[in-house]
Structures are given as C-alpha cells and as structure tokens.
Amino acid sequence: MGDFLAGKVVAVTGAGRGIGRAVALACAAEGARVVVNDYGVSVDGSEPSSEIAASVVKEIEAAGGTAVAVADDVSTMAGGARVVSTAVTEFGRIDGVVCVAGILRERMLFNMSEEEWDPVVATHLKGTFTLFRAASAVMRGQRSGTLIGFTSGNHQGSVSQANYSAAKGGIISLTRSAALGLHKYGVTANCVAPVARTRMSAGVPTELTEIGEPEDVAALVVYLLSDRARSVTGQVYTVAGPKIAVWAQPRELRAAYAADGGWTPERIADLLPGTVGVDPMPMLERLEAMARAAAAGDRPNAGGLGGPGRPGRDPSAAGPDAG
Numbered sequence: 547m548g549d550f551l552a553g554k555v556v557a558v559t560g561a562g563r564g565i566g567r568a569v570a571l572a573c574a575a576e577g578a579r580v581v582v583n584d585y586g587v588s589v590d591g592s593e594p595s596s597e598i599a600a601s602v603v604k605e606i607e608a609a610g611g612t613a614v615a616v617a618d619d620v621s622t623m624a625g626g627a628r629v630v631s632t633a634v635t636e637f638g639r640i641d642g643v644v645c646v647a648g649i650l651r652e653r654m655l656f657n658m659s660e661e662e663w664d665p666v667v668a669t670h671l672k673g674t675f676t677l678f679r680a681a682s683a684v685m686r687g688q689r690s691g692t693l694i695g696f697t698s699g700n701h702q703g704s705v706s707q708a709n710y711s712a713a714k715g716g717i718i719s720l721t722r723s724a725a726l727g728l729h730k731y732g733v734t735a736n737c738v739a740p741v742a743r744t745r746m747s748a749g750v751p752t753e754l755t756e757i758g759e760p761e762d763v764a765a766l767v768v769y770l771l772s773d774r775a776r777s778v779t780g781q782v783y784t785v786a787g788p789k790i791a792v793w794a795q796p797r798e799l800r801a802a803y804a805a806d807g808g809w810t811p812e813r814i815a816d817l818l819p820g821t822v823g824v825d826p827m828p829m830l831e832r833l834e835a836m837a838r839a840a841a842a843g844d845r846p847n848a849g850g851l852g853g854p855g856r857p858g859r860d861p862s863a864a865g866p867d868a869g
Contacts, residue, residue: 547575548577551577551578551641552578553577554573554577554578554771555637555640556573556578557583557681558570558582558646559643559644559646560583560645561580561582561584562584562601566647568760568764569760569764569767571602571764572764572767573768573771576768578771579613579636580606580612581616581629582602582603582613583617583618583620583629584602584617584647585617585619585620599615599617600617612637614632616629616632620645621676626677629677634684639688641688641771642691642693642694644694645678645717646696647670648669649670651665652706654705655708658708658709663709667709667716670710671713671716678724685731685733686731691734692770693733694736695737696738697737698739699741701715701717721737721782722780734778734779736775737783738766738767738782738784739785741784762787762788766783780795801822802818802822
C-alpha cells in the first residue's frame with residue numbers, strides 16, 4: 547500500500563462498479579479510510595441493492611485497507627448527509643468527497659418525459675450537491691478538504707441525452723461556485739471528465755481514438771485529493787488513458803458596443819455577424835463529420851476532443867457508478 551492519502555478520510559459515491567469502484571480502491575491503496583457509497587441500481591436507476599457497496603468494502607479490507615459501506619440514495623438530502631456523517635462518526639473527519647454516482651435515460655429531447663428528465667438530473671446534479679453541501683459544512687470547520695465532481699465531455703451538448711448533458715454542465719458550475727465560495731476556508735473543488743472503458747461504454751458504436759481504463763481516472767482523483775494538489779481549484783480535467791487535459795474557463799471572446807441610441811434588431815443584424823460573430827461548436831462539427839462518414843459507408847470515428855465517443859452517448863459513463 548502507498549501513502550499518498552495517508553491519514554485522510556474519503557467518501558466516494560457510485561463506488562460499487564466501474565470508475566467509482568476504481569477510485570475507492572485506489573484511495574484505500576494510498577492510505578485513505580474510505581466510505582463506499584452505492585445505491586446499487588441498474589443502468590437506468592432501478593432495482594437498488596445494498597450488496598454492491600458492501601462487496602467493495604470487502605475488497606478493500608482484504609487488501610489491508612479500511613472502509614465502510616453506505617447504500618443510501620445520494621439524490622436525497624438525507625442520503626447525502628448520511629454518507630458524510632458516516633465518515634465523521636466512523637473516522638472522525640472528512641477530507642474528500644468524490645461524486646461519481648449517476649444514471650442514464652437516453653431519449654431525444656422532443657420525446658423526453660419528465661420521468662426521464664428528473665431522475666437523471668437528481669442523481670447527477672443534486673447527488674453532487676447533497677455531498678458537497680454536507681461535506682463543505684464539515685470542511686469549513688476543519689479549514690481543509692477537497693470536493694470532486696464528475697462531469698463529462700457531453701456537457702458541451704448531446705444529441706439524445708439532454709438530461710445528462712444539462713446535469714453535467716450544472717456540475718461544472720456547481721464545482722466552480724464551490725471553489726470560489728470555499729477558497730477562504732482552505733477547501734478546494736474540481737471536476738473530472740473521464741473517458742474510460744466501463745459496462746456502459748462497451749455499447750458506443752464508434753471508434754474511440756482516446757479512451758482509457760477506470761484506473762487511469764482513479765490516479766488523477768487520488769492526486770486531486772492529495773496535499774500535492776492543495777493549490778488546484780476550480781478546474782475541469784479530462785483523463786483518457788495516457789492523456790490528461792484541462793478545459794478552458796468560460797470567458798467572453800469578442801464584444802461590440804452600440805455607439806449611441808442603444809441596440810435595435812437592425813443594428814444587431816448589421817454589426818454582430820462581422821464583429822462579434824460566433825464561436826464554432828465542436829460537437830456539431832463532429833456530428834456533421836460522423837454523418838459524412840456514415841454516408842460514405844465508413845465507421846464513424848469519435849475523434850479526440852476529450853468528450854464522448856458519439857454526441858448522443860457517453861463512453862465516460864459507468865452506469866450507476868457513472869461519471
């Protein structure tokens with residue numbers, strides 16, 4: 547066992563399978579005491595089972611580590627709070643939370659129902675909030691701690707996962723808000739956008755030029771939880787096998803100002819295209835390229851933009867332990 551996280555207490559949601567499991571095992575292997583959370587649901591969020599989290603605890607203990615299982619639903623305030631309170635009760639503190647839990651319900655926007663929208667947003671976005679909310683209250687008092695949200699390249703947009711994309715974009719904004727609000731208390735917050743082979747990525751019908759394993763993602767998470775990353779906050783990182791990339795911070799690209807009298811639709815139509823213009827949408831360009839490839843009889847190539855293999859499906863996801 548290593549000591550990169552020696553003395554730290556870390557809670558990982560969605561830790562029963564895939565990326566979440568790899569993160570929990572890696573944290574324990576580097577000396578952290580781990581709260582393993584997984585509601586144990588299937589890919590669409592149904593059929594919860596508490597045995598999933600318990601099995602990972604047994605793996606950690608068999609390797610000489612220390613862990614405890616919590617099978618609560620983190621999309622509820624009580625569930626998120628229980629994950630954090632378990633860490634404090636069992637181990638006396640909470641040094642890091644890693645919010646990997648998520649589900650998918652794929653549907654075109656014009657066909658998507660409320661029942662397909664709400665659970666996805668609740669599990670991903672609210673599930674991150676509930677952990678951040680409970681953990682930040684403790685970390686503020688400790689004057690230290692790390693919050694890690696899991697996003698996706700699909701935060702740029704998706705053909706048939708508007709629910710998932712909206713949640714993943716929200717997680718980025720939530721994480722940046724946490725970084726700003728908690729900085730003076732010594733608490734950091736960052737996002738990881740993984741591209742890794744999991745039970746869900748196996749169904750992506752494209753050639754992925756950049757993809758790794760859950761263990762690649764886990765290594766980055768361990769670093770972000772460690773004291774070596776104390777100055778890193780408000781960042782979004784993609785990890786795809788041998789590649790780690792940082793996403794740009796949102797910023798204005800170009801601006802124009804009305805000389806006098808304010809704006810009218812006619813003035814905007816005359817000025818905006820040539821001065822402010824547009825910012826090209828990489829996902830749309832990729833979608834068009836894939837359509838051309840498909841029309842030519844070629845298997846679409848996903849490219850390497852640090853996002854999903856297909857603009858409608860996300861290979862970074864690991865099902866109920868999806869990122």
